[in-house]
Amino acid sequence: MGWDGGYWRDGSPCADIVSLNDGLELSLYIFRNIREIAGACAMEKELVPLLKENILQRKQFILEFVNKTDPFTLTTRIGPNDKKAVEEELNHLDHLLKKADENTLGQCEVCHESVEAARLEMDYSACVCLEHLSGEERTKLEYDLELSQKVQRALLPNTLPEIKRFEIAAFSQPARIVGGDYFDFLRFQDGTHALAIADVMGKGMPASLLMSNLQASLRIIAPEKLKPADVLERLNHIFCHNIRLTKFVTFFLAQIDEATRTLTYCNAGHNPPLLRHADGSIEWLIPTGAAIGLIEQTEFLQNSVILQQGDRVVLYTDGVVESFNKNEEQFGEERLEQFLHNSAALPTSQVIASLRETLHQFTQTTQPLDDTTVIVLTAV
Template sequence: MGIEKQGQNSEVQKLRDDNLQLSRENLRLQRAVEELGILNEIAVAINSTLAVEKILDLITQRCVHHLGAEQGEVLLLEEKKTARPFQTICRVGDTSHQRLPFRLDDQLTGWMLKHRAPLLINDMGNDRRFATGDGDLFSVLSLLCAPMVCKGKMTGLLVVFNKKAEAGFSADDQRLLAIIASESAQVIDNARLADKEKTLLHMQEELRLAYEIQYNLLPDEPPRLAGYDIAGKSIPAKEVGGDYFDFLAVGENSLAFCLGDVSGKGLPAALLMANLQAAVRSQAMAGTSLTSCLERANSLLFRNTSPEKFATLFFGCLDTEGHVLHYCNAGHNHPFLIGKETEPLRLSAGGLALGCFESFPFEESQVPMKPGDLLIVFSDGISEAVNDDDQEFGEARLIELASAHPDSSAAELIEKILQDVGRHAGDRPQMDDMTLVVLKRLT
């Protein structure tokens, strides 16, 4: 009987052990199913059209709920170095304990930046790396943190605080949070790529509009003047600037022309250029003097643009009957009047760039245009074009080139100058608009 009873007890114990093992296996399978469920839910969210903030909020909610934590948050690592490298972009909290939001201290985030590995702490009371705040209500008892890494680059941290179960966070909790953090990193990386693509498309559209504005403002063809040859050309840089030139008949024997360069690049520069052209044209058509025209344009720019916006402008008016060039130079590169038997003359009279001060008295001057005289008006994209040795093309080379081709037409001379500038720059990219106006007196 004793041996028989002993055998029955052994079988009972075996059944108990088998049931315990089965229960543990059931719990493991149940946990695995739950983990697959949460990972599947997160995968669906990642592939949805939800905003990245909502996706990360959903991920944090699921982590807090599934891991039995009180609070959780996602911290985004700033792309540019700052005093505080991490910024909280979503936070989920269990308010049943009436706790204030927990946070990681600088030492702990520094540890995560250095080690880029999951961190599990179930006894925060003995860990001085975490700032808990004041009072028991703000204390953190346990912490589980995982780095969000995508393509070898850390993008942020996923962290949960205070496991409700007395045993604290487990190795399985750490493994799951690490997997979720990795998936979350992909969300942030995709969002950043999308933002960069959106920014690039916006910049490309602005660039297209700037090109279009600049192109439409330029004259279709130069005017025909008896006894004179005139031409102009502008080649915009990749990052469109604010160069423009214009011709305007203001009387039977008068031709107004200008070449300007507004500050800035892209669409803002193109719009400012359009406003400047409109202001100059309206004043010129009204028969306003050169100085009055520039004074009004200056006032307009000053009142309607930000302080860093300004424009340089050479404004000339040619009397084709008296063969006199009246001009006013508002802070622009000094054009050169090159005669057959005289030294090149700088046309510098005028004043400051437009838009610098609310009012400024501009000065008008005049020079005679003799047969064979050549006027070259240019933007700084010509004279300041640099080569691989950072040497500028320079004004001296421009004068020398123009003087060496007295028989070339105005259009031909412009092409020769642009070609020579291109040879000088070599493989260096064009950094600024290049604009030229050439006026020659033939007879």
């Protein structure tokens, strides 16, 4: 099965990154609605310090490279450019740092309003908001945004696995053009199915970059391991030592035994998946270890649950339970639990569409404030 226009081609919901078609329609939608997506053009308070830190790191890297590299290697690395180009880059970085100190970094030079946060995450030197871009600049940005989204879409699975005695459906939508939610279907060394869902701390481009790192690492490690705990232990080591883009990643990884319908899992600080048994009882698959990248010396415990026919598991990211309505009330775990009871009779392929509609009725908006990902697994 493939996916087409937001649905698996067999008619069930797919891993649609945004509920829009590719091409010009998507681009126009982005430009008309990016102020909403970026929070009505209000820059996040924590964004400017983060941008300043990144600029300082880049300046320090260039200075160390120039001062500590021998002349021959330096000439080789710079190529036809001379030190003047390096000096111009350093001057540009100093200019940005001065703007940060004056609290004007990320401010539009035309209207003096904040440049959209989503743009600043892609280009910290952006100094003109969308409304004041030239036609040529809009065309270039349109291309960059579409490319970023297509790259992230390519990182997520485009088919559902066929798992004996189970039905499965999945959906993912970033709060911005790209996001930090991740889900995947893999195999362990012994051929058993693996099901993964993760949430990178943060939003937008930085979270998306780390998500791609997570995907690459997981797809290399999982086929070499026999159980979830071994995979998460290795991932945690890599992230604690090599990744500096964010603080941590919440991660839920499950192994499915088709013969016995056994779900063996590790929950690394992720929102507890909700298991509704066929008899109506509820079980939360609570964390068994710390989030990935948070604590180096930690143990990842495994739990197992045997699913009976009619049992249903819903895996989700915090964009579901942390959705707010106009009264600033969260959707929360209790409403999710009630939804699972109300949707018990629905086929797996319809559960996600029903949940999306429920969230829409609750929030009265189609654009989530946080990345939202859902996987539904039903024992049949």
